[in-house]
Amino acid sequence: MEVHMSDTAQLEAQLAFLEDAVQTLDQALSQQQREILKLERTVELLRERLGEQGARLDAVGDGSPEPPPPHY
Secondary structure (H helix, E strand, C coil), X not given: CHHHHHHHHHHHHXXXXXXXXXXXXXXXXXXXXXXXXXXXXXXXXHHHHHHHHHHHHHHHHCXXXXXXXXXX
């Protein structure tokens, strides 16, 4: 009977360890998901700004071409 209790105690310890590991991994996954969402928003903002800058450059470049520098 003592061997049986030892096996049960060992299984309970393993279960407690696995439950703790699952909880820790769940917290890490949640944190990573929040960080990914934040990074996606940042990338979208930067993409919008880049498009705006490109539009400004296109507007400036629509004028007549600049003459070459004097040393040419």
